[in-house]
Amino acid sequence: MERASGPAGDLDEESSAWLRRLVAGGGEQQAAERELHAKLVRIALAEVSRRSGSTPVTGPELDDLAHQAAADAMLAILAKLGDFRGESRFTTWAYRFVILEVSSKIGRHYWRNPPVALDAGQWELLPDRLGVDPEGHAEAAGILAEVRRVVEDELTSHQRRVFVALVVDGIPLDAMAARLGLGRNAIYKVIFDARRKIRRALVAKGYLEDPGLEQ
C-alpha cells in the first residue's frame, strides 16, 4: 500500500494548536469546536455548489445536505482525533471528512428524485456514452455489438447490473454504491474488471491495437 510514513509528533504550529484546543475542555474546547464547525459548513456549502451541476439534488435540499455533511464530519473528526498522525496539516485531514460526507450524501440523495430508474438499460445511449459515433467510424456497429456481447455473456449478473447502471444509464457511482449498500471501491472494482474484459475482447477482434496498460 502507498502509505505515508511520517511520524506523529512533528506537527506544524497550527495543527498542534488545533489538537491542543480540541481536547482542552471547557470554553477553549467549545470555541475550537465552533470554529472548526464553521469552517466545515463553509467548505460543505462551497462543495455542494461546485457539484450542483452534476446532481439532481437542488436548492434548499442541497443546503440541508451541506449542513448535515458538516455536522456528521464534525462528529467523525472528534471521534477520530487520536487517528491524526500529522502526515498532513490538521485542517486538510479534517476537511477530507466533510468532502467525503458531501460525496456520500449526494449519492444517497440521488434516489429521492432519480432522473433515470435503476435497470433502465438505455442501450441506445451507449454510442454517446462511449464516444463511438456510428456514422463517424466504420467499425462502430461492430465495436458496440462486441461491448454489449461481453456485458451480456462474460459478466456476472451483479457485474452486468452495475455496468449497465453506470456506463449505459449514467447513474453516478456513489448513487449506485448507496443503492446496493456497497462501498465505492466495490463498485469501482466491478467497472475496472469490466473495462479490462471489454478491452481484451476488442483487441481480440482487432478493433483496438494494443492492450494498453493492462497487466
Add this chain to the structure above:
Amino acid sequence: MSDLSRLERFLRTDPRDVGCDEAMAVLHIYVDIVAAGADPAERYPGVAAHLRACGPCGADFTGLLAAVANE
C-alpha cells in the same frame, strides 16, 4: 488519435491503480503535497493513477484541493 479516443481512455486500466479505499485514505496527504507545489505522483503513483481513472475520487480530490486553496 481516431474518434475512438474516448473509448480507448475509458477502457485503459492502469495496473498501478490502488482503488478508491487506498486513495481516499491518503487523500489529505496527497492534497497537501499538491498544495505545496510538489508532484505527488512520485510518492504515490498508484493514487495518481486512480485519481485519473475514477471520477468520484477525482471529484473529491478537486474538492479537497479547492477547500485547502480557499483557506
